[in-house]
Amino acid sequence: MKITNPTQQAAVTTADKVFQQMQHAIVEGEIAAGSKISEPELAKRYQISRSTLREALNRLEKCHLIERKANVGSRVVTCTIEGLLELYITREALEGMACRQAAKNMSDEEILHMQDMLKIHAQTQDLKDGVAYYQEEGNLDFHYKVILGSHNKQLIELICGQLYHLVRMYRCQFGMHSPRASRAFDEHANIIQAIADRDGELAEMLMRRHIAASRKNIENKIAQEIAHKEQANIVLIKS
Amino acid sequence: MKITNPTQQAAVTTADKVFQQMQHAIVEGEIAAGSKISEPELAKRYQISRSTLREALNRLEKCHLIERKANVGSRVVTCTIEGLLELYITREALEGMACRQAAKNMSDEEILHMQDMLKIHAQTQDLKDGVAYYQEEGNLDFHYKVILGSHNKQLIELICGQLYHLVRMYRCQFGMHSPRASRAFDEHANIIQAIADRDGELAEMLMRRHIAASRKNIENKIAQEIAHKEQANIVLIKS
DNA sequence: AAAACAGATATTGTCGACAATATAGGCGCT
DNA sequence: AGCGCCTATATTGTCGACAATATCTGTTTT
Numbered sequence: 001m002k003i004t005n006p007t008q009q010a011a012v013t014t015a016d017k018v019f020q021q022m023q024h025a026i027v028e029g030e031i032a033a034g035s036k037i038s039e040p041e042l043a044k045r046y047q048i049s050r051s052t053l054r055e056a057l058n059r060l061e062k063c064h065l066i067e068r069k070a071n072v073g074s075r076v077v078t079c080t081i082e083g084l085l086e087l088y089i090t091r092e093a094l095e096g097m098a099c100r101q102a103a104k105n106m107s108d109e110e111i112l113h114m115q116d117m118l119k120i121h122a123q124t125q126d127l128k129d130g131v132a133y134y135q136e137e138g139n140l141d142f143h144y145k146v147i148l149g150s151h152n153k154q155l156i157e158l159i160c161g162q163l164y165h166l167v168r169m170y171r172c173q174f175g176m177h178s179p180r181a182s183r184a185f186d187e188h189a190n191i192i193q194a195i196a197d198r199d200g201e202l203a204e205m206l207m208r209r210h211i212a213a214s215r216k217n218i219e220n221k222i223a224q225e226i227a228h229k230e231q232a233n234i235v236l237i238k239s
Numbered sequence: 240m241k242i243t244n245p246t247q248q249a250a251v252t253t254a255d256k257v258f259q260q261m262q263h264a265i266v267e268g269e270i271a272a273g274s275k276i277s278e279p280e281l282a283k284r285y286q287i288s289r290s291t292l293r294e295a296l297n298r299l300e301k302c303h304l305i306e307r308k309a310n311v312g313s314r315v316v317t318c319t320i321e322g323l324l325e326l327y328i329t330r331e332a333l334e335g336m337a338c339r340q341a342a343k344n345m346s347d348e349e350i351l352h353m354q355d356m357l358k359i360h361a362q363t364q365d366l367k368d369g370v371a372y373y374q375e376e377g378n379l380d381f382h383y384k385v386i387l388g389s390h391n392k393q394l395i396e397l398i399c400g401q402l403y404h405l406v407r408m409y410r411c412q413f414g415m416h417s418p419r420a421s422r423a424f425d426e427h428a429n430i431i432q433a434i435a436d437r438d439g440e441l442a443e444m445l446m447r448r449h450i451a452a453s454r455k456n457i458e459n460k461i462a463q464e465i466a467h468k469e470q471a472n473i474v475l476i477k478s
Numbered sequence: 479a480a481a482a483c484a485g486a487t488a489t490t491g492t493c494g495a496c497a498a499t500a501t502a503g504g505c506g507c508t
Numbered sequence: 509a510g511c512g513c514c515t516a517t518a519t520t521g522t523c524g525a526c527a528a529t530a531t532c533t534g535t536t537t538t
Contacts, residue, residue: 012309012310013309013310013520013521013522014521014522015521015522016309038489039489039490040488040489040490048522048523049522049523049524050490050523050524051290051521051522051523051524052521052522052523054294054490054491055293055297055521055522058294058297058301061301062300062301064396070251070252070255070490070491070529071251071252071489071490071491071528071529071530072489072490072529072530072531073489073490073530083392083393086391086392086393086394087393089336089340089391089393089394090333090336090391090393090394090397092336093332093333093335093336093394094329094332094333096332097328097329097331097332101328152325152328152329153322153325154322154325154326154328154329155325155328155329155332157303158329158397252490252491252492253491253492254491254492277519278519278520279518279519279520287492287493288492288493288494289493289494289520290491290492290493290494291491291492291493293520293521294491294492309499309520309521310498310499310500310519310520310521311499311500311501311519311520312500312519312520
């Protein structure tokens with residue numbers, strides 16, 4: 001599962017490399033969410049000086065993966081349900097608008113390319129052996145293509161450069177391999193159709209519903225899990 | 240004209256102070272847009288070491304006021320018309336959603352407080368002596384209140400913490416003291432009404448139109464200015 | 479015994495120096 | 509004379525040490 005962010009430029013400086021390593025480590029939970037970051041310890045672990053580490057930390061802060069307090073230190077962000085919902089609300093706004101702009105600004109070639117991509121995903125799904133692929137990489141591919149298609153640097157930077165690392169972190173931490181692949185596939189197809197028709201208003205609405213549906217799916221799932229745990233607790237209390 | 244960002248916490252470290260100073264300097268054009276940043280020179284000017292300066296630069300980069308390239312250096316962002324339009328598109332998406340959330344999440348007290356604020360602005364406008372005040376501080380006050388009213392940390396951070404510095408920069412650089420104060424006032428009133436009615440859908444739509452109107456107003460103004468300059472050029476050529 | 483103060487320890491913020499990389503200017507070559 | 513290469517200079521990236529601030533621990537005081 002190698003998902004590379006299209007806006008992420010090649011790491012040239014060592015601070016860049018450490019940043020990317022830590023980014024992966026945080027997203028995948030190797031560095032625990034909510035844990036405090038010890039600069040001396042991490043500097044030793046990555047064999048770099050504290051200055052370089054701090055440079056990396058600054059970039060992690062930029063994509064909202066850690067939080068800093070002056071004279072106190074840095075903490076990895078905690079994954080809360082509220083945070084997840086807020087993130088999806090924000091995505092709905094930004095990606096919705098990106099989709100509207102994509103309908104306006106994408107070139108015909110770009111649209112064709114995206115339609116081709118969808119066909120490949122359809123085959124992959126038919127074969128049923130690449131569901132995980134489709135859900136992870138394919139899904140991201142689709143969203144990235146739409147966002148880049150907006151041709152709006154501000155939107156691209158905000159979504160791809162900042163939000164999506166957090167999105168991936170939540171996906172990993174909450175173990176979300178959502179089982180709504182086939183429905184999502186149809187939604188993707190409809191969105192692409194709206195873009196091809198240059199219907200920005202519809203494209204935005206569909207993208208917003210697509211993301212909102214994903215959010216509601218998560219809400220339900222979490223509600224179920226909580227209900228599960230509470231039932232378990234009741235059993236414990238009774239025994 | 241002292242506009243303080245509500246999310247901006249008190250500067251405690253020297254890097255913070257330098258960051259704020261440079262922020263103002265860039266927004267108001269004292270440090271020219273598009274100019275290259277010389278670390279040694281600025282470190283001397285602010286009487287700090289390069290490490291501290293770089294810390295400040297990192298924060299400036301976070302709110303999109305400078306751009307860095309590895310092994311090359313930092314530049315102040317350039318204010319282009321495309322950039323301005325992209326910024327407004329992004330605002331439309333984010334503040335629209337923030338407004339929808341505000342209609343959902345603001346407390347009754349908050350709404351009352353905002354209505355009071357509007358009354359004060361109305362008086363100020365009636366007196367006709369504080370037009371500049373209304374346009375600058377009052378306008379920002381209104382938007383800040385709505386954004387904070389969303390109670391969505393993600394949205395608040397993105398808009399208040401990052402985008403609004405750029406917005407202010409564009410306002411200064413392009414000398415925008417838009418003369419649509421009275422219309423904007425009415426629009427504000429309608430938005431607050433929608434929020435008070437807890438009509439999130441309408442509130443979002445009104446906010447989006449409000450920002451889009453502002454954007455179109457700018458587009459027209461710039462188009463006029465260009466026409467003006469070209470006419471001036473023609474005169475020059477003829478002479 | 480609990481709270482508050484004081485000192486000890488650890489962590490973060492800042493500094494100046496060195497190493498690596500890019501830019502500018504002069505030299506030779508075609 | 510124009511182009512490209514190579515050296516010299518300047519700028520950025522990285523390092524280790526010191527200063528300032530916060531945290532922890534043990535003692536004292538009410």
